[in-house]
Amino acid sequence: MTGKDRYRRTYPVSWDQLHKDSRALAWRLIDTGQRWDKIIAVVRGGLVPAAIIARELDIHYVDTVCVSSYTLKEQGELKIIKSIEGLNGENALIIDDLVDTGKTARIVRQMLPHAHFATVYAKPDGRPYVDTYVTEVSQDTWILFPWDSEIQFIEPLIQQKP
Numbered sequence: 196m197t198g199k200d201r202y203r204r205t206y207p208v209s210w211d212q213l214h215k216d217s218r219a220l221a222w223r224l225i226d227t228g229q230r231w232d233k234i235i236a237v238v239r240g241g242l243v244p245a246a247i248i249a250r251e252l253d254i255h256y257v258d259t260v261c262v263s264s265y266t267l268k269e270q271g272e273l274k275i276i277k278s279i280e281g282l283n284g285e286n287a288l289i290i291d292d293l294v295d296t297g298k299t300a301r302i303v304r305q306m307l308p309h310a311h312f313a314t315v316y317a318k319p320d321g322r323p324y325v326d327t328y329v330t331e332v333s334q335d336t337w338i339l340f341p342w343d344s345e346i347q348f349i350e351p352l353i354q355q356k357p
């Protein structure tokens with residue numbers, strides 16, 4: 196299934212919730228007992244969680260891999276826009292906002308095979324490709340991130356058509 200048909204529900208995440216969930220991910224990472232000295236953010240969705248994790252884990256080295264797989268809700272071809280040279284992922288933590296089908300995680304793991312892969316949110320198909328995550332949502336849920344949304348007026352429920 197491709198495109199909008201894949202999503203039957205929406206899970207809106209506010210900035211506050213994203214901050215709390217990213218801090219919860221930081222706690223979970225600390226609880227593994229492992230320690231890392233580098234963060235690799237998967238651009239773009241991983242940028243904000245990576246900044247929060249870098250602060251909580253006191254990591255000052257942050258780099259990026261740039262991969263794009265979606266055009267809004269339409270699943271498109273996966274493109275590597277920027278890779279990483281000279282690292283195998285040792286002592287590195289890869290951070291993304293979400294693992295959905297797992298396509299992005301699989302390709303980033305190939306670039307950095309020794310890294311620990313962590314996401315804030317995970318769907319069942321992508322879960323096997325992450326080492327640590329916080330919240331699972333169903334495969335047919337569209338996670339509406341705060342950077343993709345705005346607060347706006349809506350009609351009273353009674354005036355909305357079914």
Ligand SMILES: O=P(O)(O)OC[C@H]1O[C@H](OP(=O)(O)OP(=O)(O)O)[C@H](O)[C@@H]1O
Nearest residue numbers: 239240263264265294295296297298299
């Ligand atoms: O598990 P997958 O099916 O690969 O999906 C997860 C990826 O999709 C989103 O990125 P997207 O490609 O939308 O790019 P963006 O973060 O730049 O918006 C998200 O940030 C993950 O990187």
